[in-house]
Amino acid sequence: MNLPRIDIDLGKIAHNVQQLKTLYGSKGINVVGVTKVIGGNPIIADILVKNGIEILADSRISNIIKMRKAGIRAQYLLLRTPALSQVEAVVIHTHISLNSELTVLKKLSEYALRNHIIHKVVLMVELGDLREGIMPSEMNAMVKEVLNLEGLVLVGIGTNLACFGGISPDADKMNELSSIAIRLEEKFKITLAMISGGNSANYNWFTSSKDVGRINSLRLGESIFLGREALRRKQIPGLFTDIFTLLAEVIEAKRKPSQPYGEVYQNANGDIPKFENEGLMDRAVLAIGMQDVIVSGITPKQKITVLGASSDHMLIDNTETSLKVGDTVAFDLNYCALLRAFSTPNISKNTINLYECASIL
CATH class of the missing domain: 2.40.30 (Elongation Factor Tu (Ef-tu); domain 3)
Known part of the structure; x- marks a missing residue:
């Protein structure tokens, strides 16, 4: 085969997926498989789905289209907050998107109605890493607006840590996210099905926490494909790091x-x-x-x-x-x-x- 090349051990990917699903599932947390690092490769995505991953997440719509055209049956989540120029494609090709801008949400609503689609949205909360997210003090106003947007259904809230600012998703941050979820549900009489606590950097928090609160979803790429947590890049016991x-x-x-x-x-x-x-x-x-x-x-x-x-x-x-x-x-x-x-x-x-x-x- 032509060089340079990457050899990919599919059996080890399957093993890591199963181990992580068992690990996080022990405390009621669902694993979302992040496919951006493998460019939406359909062969690898198929391994994730066949080993129990129900939601595939990618930051590139082109990767999602590639996987869907290959017949990979899953719920597709857009990781990167949608660009206004791509809103219609987001509605047509993804089931769920992470959002932080009301202008974008209104456009998502417009195109969802135009295409007779119900699009699921997760509102991202800023908890200190300073990438994307709504300030906690502004969440009530944002939720009120979103609940009135036709064609959209608010399915959850989430946060992103350790990517830009290197801020740890520790117990204080996760407790804050849980508290925000509880307050929103009580205030607006709603049920949030997805409380997305973060990514592969959440491993240390998870293993040291007896109670994970309302956190019930993590978006994992590095842990699946490299067998590591993302704060210190240490190997997770029982996982392959040489895929x-x-x-x-x-x-x-x-x-x-x-x-x-x-x-x-x-x-x-x-x-x-x-x-x-x-x-x-x-x-x-x-x-x-x-x-x-x-x-x-x-x-x-x-x-x-x-x-x-x-x-x-x-x-x-x-x-x-x-x-x-x-x-x-x-x-x-x-x-x-x-x-x-x-x-x-x-x-x-x-x-x-x-x-x-x-x-x-």
């Missing part, structure tokens, strides 16, 4: 100076690089670069050191491995690197472990 392997081919292997020579200006990345002079070095060039993956987010499985990269070349210290032209180098990826790699068609996607996966389903 994805990035492979790149050696296209040059030579002995060269360790320090570039000549007058130094900006490189392709806009940096003025500095290198230590360590004498002659066995170096290799790989056919992959920043156009394909976030280089700082990959870790080699072999004994090599990544020296740097331009848009489509990666330089490595080849001293300990003696790789030759045509050899391959394998890497683990973090979340951001995986996200970039799945966003480019230049990296082939290769699913493996189908037999073991079938035995798990």
